[in-house]
Amino acid sequence: MPHPKRKISNTRRDKRRTHYKGAAPTLSVDSTSGETHLRHRVSADGYYRGKHAFPDMKQD
Numbered sequence: 491m492p493h494p495k496r497k498i499s500n501t502r503r504d505k506r507r508t509h510y511k512g513a514a515p516t517l518s519v520d521s522t523s524g525e526t527h528l529r530h531r532v533s534a535d536g537y538y539r540g541k542h543a544f545p546d547m548k549q550d
Contacts, residue, residue: 516529521540527533532543 517526518529519526520533520537522537523533523535525533525535525537532538536543
């Protein structure tokens, strides 16, 4: 099996890895409760897009 003839320098290795960094998650603010949550997810108090996501469950 072939092996590299020379060691890849740190600079060349790091140039290849520049796109590996993770992106910060996009956050939204709920219009009803004002709570910050991940996009397209129900907030901790059960609201999604201004409406209660589980209307049959008891609300506080």
